Amino acid sequence: MGPLTVDPAPGPGQDWDDLVRIWEETDAPEGCKVEIIEQIVTVSPPPSKDHSSTASLLQRPLYSVIPEDWGIYQTLGVTLPGRGGIYIPDLVVLPRTALFGPGNTVPAAEARLVVEITSRANANHDRVSKVNGYAKAGVELFLLLDPWHSGRPTATLYGEPEDGAYRVLETVEYGRELTLPEPFGLVLDTGVFPIS
Secondary structure (H helix, E strand, C coil), X not given: XXXXXXXCCCCCCCCHHHHHHHHHHCCCCCCCXXXXXXXXXXXXXXXXHXXXXXXXXXHHHHHCCCCCCEEEECCCEEEEHHHCEEECCCEEEEEHXXXXXXXXXXXXXXXXXXXXXXXXXXXXXXXXXXXXXXXXXXXXXXXEEECCCCCCCEEEEEEEEECCEEEEEEEEEECEEEEECCCCCEEEEHHHCCCC
């Protein structure tokens, strides 16, 4: 099952506040992810076991290198500027101070690293819409783990956002090492990630 569209893009009499209200009130089944992508409210099914395992395997080494006052979150909504959307990344690393205050989202620009793990159902959102959205938001580093990439799983690290676009810092096939630059300074063994 692919992502479902809950409501079309804003029409006459419908604006960003209406979309956010729909996003907040969408009663999706347990474990589903509700996001606003390109001004469309979408509902994606719960992730597979391999997807969840990949997130867990990535969290462990990240916790060994991040500062004590940073956290790693799996279900935190991040907002894009200019009403571009509300994404829920598979992992987002940011200072805990970004979570102070009311609400259930943080500005995407607060993120030091965002990770998306493609599923068959959401691969195009992750590969295109979210790459563009995170770059426009100024997210420092975006790691795309893509076990569905043309039959050869890949990990791509994007960074240095400028004028709403990323530079590809590194792309490796699963099984090779990928280096997260400072402030992480971490060499990831992508060979530990399951292949769907």
